[in-house]
Amino acid sequence: MLKGKLTSLVLNFLILAVVFVMAFPIVWIVMNSFKEAADINAYPPVFRFDPTLENYKVLFDIADAEASSYGTLKVEFFKPVINSVIISAGAVLLSLIAGVPAGYALARYNFRAKEDLAFFILGFRFAPVLLVIIPMFQFFQAIGLYDSYFGMIWVYQLITLPMIIWLCRSYVEDIPVEIEEAAAICGAKRPQIMLQVVLPLLRPGLVGAALLVFLLAWHNFALGLILTAEKTPVTVALLKLLNPGISFYPVVSAGLVVSMIVPIALIILGQRHLERGLTFGALK
Amino acid sequence: MATVTVAQVTKNYGAFTALHSIDLDIDDGEFVVFVGPSGSGKSTLLRCIAGLEQIASGMVRIAGQDVTTVDPADRGLSMVFQNYALFPHMSCRANLAFPLKTEGVEKSEVSRRVEEAGRLLSIESMLDRKPAELSGGQRQRVAIGRAIVKEPKVFLFDEPLSNLDAALRIKMRVEITKLHRQLQNTIIYVTHDQVEAMTMADRIVVLRDGQIEQVGTPHELYFHPANLFVATFIGAPQMNLLPCQSVASEVGKTTSIRVGQDTMATLPIPNVELTDGALTLGFRPEHVEFEKPLGDSVKLKLKTDVIENLGAVTNVHGQVLITATDEVDVTVSSHSQAVFEVDKSIPVWIAVENCHLFTADGTALPRDVEPPTWK
Ligand SMILES: Nc1ncnc2c1ncn2[C@@H]1O[C@H](COP(=O)(O)OP(=O)(O)OP(=O)(O)O)[C@@H](O)[C@H]1O
Ligand SMILES: [Mg+2]
Numbered sequence: 285m286l287k288g289k290l291t292s293l294v295l296n297f298l299i300l301a302v303v304f305v306m307a308f309p310i311v312w313i314v315m316n317s318f319k320e321a322a323d324i325n326a327y328p329p330v331f332r333f334d335p336t337l338e339n340y341k342v343l344f345d346i347a348d349a350e351a352s353s354y355g356t357l358k359v360e361f362f363k364p365v366i367n368s369v370i371i372s373a374g375a376v377l378l379s380l381i382a383g384v385p386a387g388y389a390l391a392r393y394n395f396r397a398k399e400d401l402a403f404f405i406l407g408f409r410f411a412p413v414l415l416v417i418i419p420m421f422q423f424f425q426a427i428g429l430y431d432s433y434f435g436m437i438w439v440y441q442l443i444t445l446p447m448i449i450w451l452c453r454s455y456v457e458d459i460p461v462e463i464e465e466a467a468a469i470c471g472a473k474r475p476q477i478m479l480q481v482v483l484p485l486l487r488p489g490l491v492g493a494a495l496l497v498f499l500l501a502w503h504n505f506a507l508g509l510i511l512t513a514e515k516t517p518v519t520v521a522l523l524k525l526l527n528p529g530i531s532f533y534p535v536v537s538a539g540l541v542v543s544m545i546v547p548i549a550l551i552i553l554g555q556r557h558l559e560r561g562l563t564f565g566a567l568k
Numbered sequence: 569m570a571t572v573t574v575a576q577v578t579k580n581y582g583a584f585t586a587l588h589s590i591d592l593d594i595d596d597g598e599f600v601v602f603v604g605p606s607g608s609g610k611s612t613l614l615r616c617i618a619g620l621e622q623i624a625s626g627m628v629r630i631a632g633q634d635v636t637t638v639d640p641a642d643r644g645l646s647m648v649f650q651n652y653a654l655f656p657h658m659s660c661r662a663n664l665a666f667p668l669k670t671e672g673v674e675k676s677e678v679s680r681r682v683e684e685a686g687r688l689l690s691i692e693s694m695l696d697r698k699p700a701e702l703s704g705g706q707r708q709r710v711a712i713g714r715a716i717v718k719e720p721k722v723f724l725f726d727e728p729l730s731n732l733d734a735a736l737r738i739k740m741r742v743e744i745t746k747l748h749r750q751l752q753n754t755i756i757y758v759t760h761d762q763v764e765a766m767t768m769a770d771r772i773v774v775l776r777d778g779q780i781e782q783v784g785t786p787h788e789l790y791f792h793p794a795n796l797f798v799a800t801f802i803g804a805p806q807m808n809l810l811p812c813q814s815v816a817s818e819v820g821k822t823t824s825i826r827v828g829q830d831t832m833a834t835l836p837i838p839n840v841e842l843t844d845g846a847l848t849l850g851f852r853p854e855h856v857e858f859e860k861p862l863g864d865s866v867k868l869k870l871k872t873d874v875i876e877n878l879g880a881v882t883n884v885h886g887q888v889l890i891t892a893t894d895e896v897d898v899t900v901s902s903h904s905q906a907v908f909e910v911d912k913s914i915p916v917w918i919a920v921e922n923c924h925l926f927t928a929d930g931t932a933l934p935r936d937v938e939p940p941t942w943k
Contacts, residue, residue: 462653465620468640469647470714471670480666484657 310544316537324533339538361539364521369546370433371508371517372501375440376494379448382441384490387452388482392461402453408446413506416442421510431513439507444497451496455489456482491557499547518543570631570644570721570754571596572617577626579612579778586612587778589626594771599748599755601765603801604775610758613775614724617756619643631721641670646715647724650731652707654699660710661686661695667718685713688747705736712744716751725757729764741767762802766790774798791939796848796930805853805883805899807924810868810890812849814839814925821936823925825849828890833866835920837933847933850924853883856900857917865917870898875908884908 316324318335343361390402420439421430429435459482467477508517516524522543525536551558572594579587586609594600602610615621617628619640627636635643646667654663664682673681686692689709699707708728715723725744729737745768748755759765765772766786774781774789774797781801782794793799793807800806812825815832823839826832827849849866857865868888876883882902887895900916902908925933 460651460653462649462651463655465618465640466647466649466653466714467655467666468620469618469645470667470718471641472666473639473641476670481655 313537313540316534317541319534319537321534339534340542342535343538343542359525359535361518361521361542364516364518365542365546367433367512367515368502368518368543371436371440371515372498374433374437375444375501376448376498378437379441379444379497380490380494383445383448384452384483384486387449388456388478390449390453391456402450405446405449408442413442413504417506417510420507424511430511431515433515436508436512436515436517439511440501440504442507443500443504447497447500448493451489451493452486455486455493459485488557491554492559495550495554495558498550502547571629572722572754572756573627573629574613574617575627575629577613577616577628578624579609579616579621580624585778587616587623590778590780592773592780592783594754594756597752597754599745599757599768599770600773601769601771602756602758602773602775603760603762603765604781605801606760608775609778610760610775611726612778614647614726614756614758617722618645618647618724644721645724646718646720646722647726648708648711648715648728650727652699652711652731654707654710654714656699659696659698660691660702660713663699663710664695664713664717667714671718681717682713685717688716688750689713689743704732705740708732708740712747716747720753723753723755725755727758727760730759730761737761737764744768762804766802772802774801791937792935793924793932795932796850796926799850799924799926799932803852805901807850807852808856808896808898808900809926810849810851810888810896810898812847812925814845814847823933825925827866827868828894831867833920833923834864835923835925836936837923837925838936839933846928848926848928848930850926851918851922853899853901854903855918855922856902857919858902858904858906858914860917861919864920866920866923868898868916868918870900870914870916871895872908872910872912872914875910882906882908 315331317339318337319330319333320336320338323330323333343359345360345362386405390398416439424430424435424439429438463485464477464481467481472480502517503519504517505519505523508520509523512520518539522536522539525532525539572592574590574592574594577587577590578585590613602613604610612621616623617630619628619635619638623636627634629635630643630645654660655666658666661682664685665678668678668681682695683692686695689712691706691709691713694702694706694710699710702710708731711728728744729740732740741764744757748768757764757768769786771783771785772789773783776797782789782798784792784794789798789802793802796809800809810827812827815824815826821836821838822834823837824832824834825847851866860867870884870886870888872884872886874885876885880903884900884902886898886900888898889895908914921937924935927933
């Protein structure tokens with residue numbers, strides 16, 4: 285009895301320790317985002333302060349230029365958030381359109397060098413992004429895709445497409461082929477089988493997979509850094525906040541909090557699907 | 569309704585030939601069962617008929633029409649799969665309605681026919697549940713229901729009962745038989761359970777290694793197996809086999825054989841050859857008698873070894889001494905309530921009309937016997 289209690293006490297303590305380690309930076313950033321510049325560098329650090337929304341106002345340029353303690357500064361953080369949403373969502377959408385049929389084909393059809401091709405696709409996940417960035421930069425400038433949404437969505441396929449293909453392949457493999465055969469014998473043609481049987485069965489898995497790769501796309505930094513100037517994603521915009529030489533940490537904190545909102549909201553909304561997407565396919 | 573004709577169908581998987589030029593004619597309204605050991609090509613043949621597999625050569629005709637290159641959707645068949653293959657994301661009602669919707673049947677007609685099928689299979693109360701919320705037997709009914717709503721020309725079943733427990737299997741077996749009597753469809757049914765085959769089939773097709781060994785009624789397969797394979801495959805416990813010699817006798821309606829040194833018998837099996845030759849004598853365990861029968865018989869000495877008392881039947885496993893050194897394992901079944909003891913040597917008899925003879929290559933010599941019929 286005593287031993288059981290002790291074990292659970294120790295375990296609970298360990299869980300708390302893990303939560304503390306993981307949550308502390310987030311809590312700290314959230315706190316910083318509500319502090320005034322003077323409190324940020326206070327030593328010892330202050331935990332009780334008068335929260336202010338000024339950092340957020342600066343971030344979105346709604347602070348009166350005079351009133352802002354940073355003087356006149358244009359941040360316009362709203363734009364990179366929108367950029368990131370457009371690029372990430374666009375990349376996920378394109379990956380689904382291209383990746384679901386590809387994953388299906390890899391799961392269901394046999395063709396020469398199939399496994400080699402599948403592994404080649406997965407290989408992009410392992411290749412360092414920097415490897416492709418320099419040639420991409422020149423290439424994009426040459427054909428006018430530099431700093432365009434379409435160009436960004438396109439290169440983001442490097443991140444999103446292999447994952448979608450591989451996850452989709454495993455979800456399709458989890459659907460017994462007899463279910464498709466049964467549909468065929470019931471009189472359904474290929475498109476009908478895909479739309480009415482396969483896709484509905486893939487849906488829970490695909491929602492999870494889409495969420496997962498959206499997060500991967502959202503967090504990407506290097507591609508946006510090199511390939512955009514105006515259409516920067518939120519990760520790059522955060523870095524730019526650090527440039528002005530003055531202590532800009534509270535506004536950076538606010539930016540970090542804002543950039544976390546979209547993924548966190550998605551994770552909360554799609555938690556159920558995310559677990560499914562990571563652990564298994566549509567059935568069983 | 570519909571006949572099914574399979575003509576010289578060959579199926580390859582890469583270098584492996586799963587079906588060797590199969591020929592088969594199935595009559596309208598017939599209940600045909602494919603049996604054979606695992607890997608013999610039963611499912612493959614069924615799937616070729618369904619159009620789920622491309623055949624290398626040959627032709628499949630359904631209702632007189634060449635459907636060799638026709639899509640499964642347009643062959644006018646239904647199929648019940650071993651793992652049910654219900655659509656997990658649809659209610660049972662939607663599952664049943666699916667084949668009708670693909671045909672563009674009118675809504676009111678769809679629901680009428682779904683209700684009717686539900687009633688026929690006593691699953692009306694479960695129609696609004698998802699397949700995952702049903703037991704195996706109920707799922708199987710839904711799968712059968714989905715097959716019958718379409719009122720297909722031909723029904724295909726691939727081991728539909730093998731995932732059910734023994735009691736349910738017997739119940740469903742009877743129900744499928746009744747369903748066949750009611751609907752009068754052509755049914756092709758795959759199983760490796762020979763009891764299912766014997767009880768349900770009008771005709772049985774025995775397959776081995778992608779070839780047809782024999783096609784016949786259950787009665788024909790039991791009384792006139794074409795070869796050693798069919799003889800031992802049909803019937804449980806399986807037919808006993810003893811080496812024997814044909815001894816010179818006149819060409820005629822009988823064949824004389826010698827088993828071991830001193831057992832001689834003349835069997836009512838027309839002889840084709842006069843030369844002495846090695847043959848195999850076959851007899852079923854249930855045809856072994858423990859008292860000398862009235863007519864001619866083969867007498868053997870059985871050394872009892874293991875006794876299995878199943879209540880209605882007692883199976884006695886033992887050995888028959890052919891020569892001083894040669895023993896052959898033999899099983900006999902007794903339907904009397906006689907008590908047997910192990911390690912006893914008892915005389916047994918097999919009436920000559922219950923004997924089968926096989927040549928060295930396994931072909932059966934045709935028997936000139938029919939069982940008595942009671943009218
Ligand atoms: N997709 C496939 N690729 C390669 N070989 C296959 C394929 N499907 C079946 N075979 C082979 O074809 C042969 C016949 O298989 P089939 O499934 O028809 O056997 P079966 O008689 O139905 O056996 P079971 O009683 O085990 O279901 C087997 O040797 C099997 O290994
Ligand atoms: Mg099979």
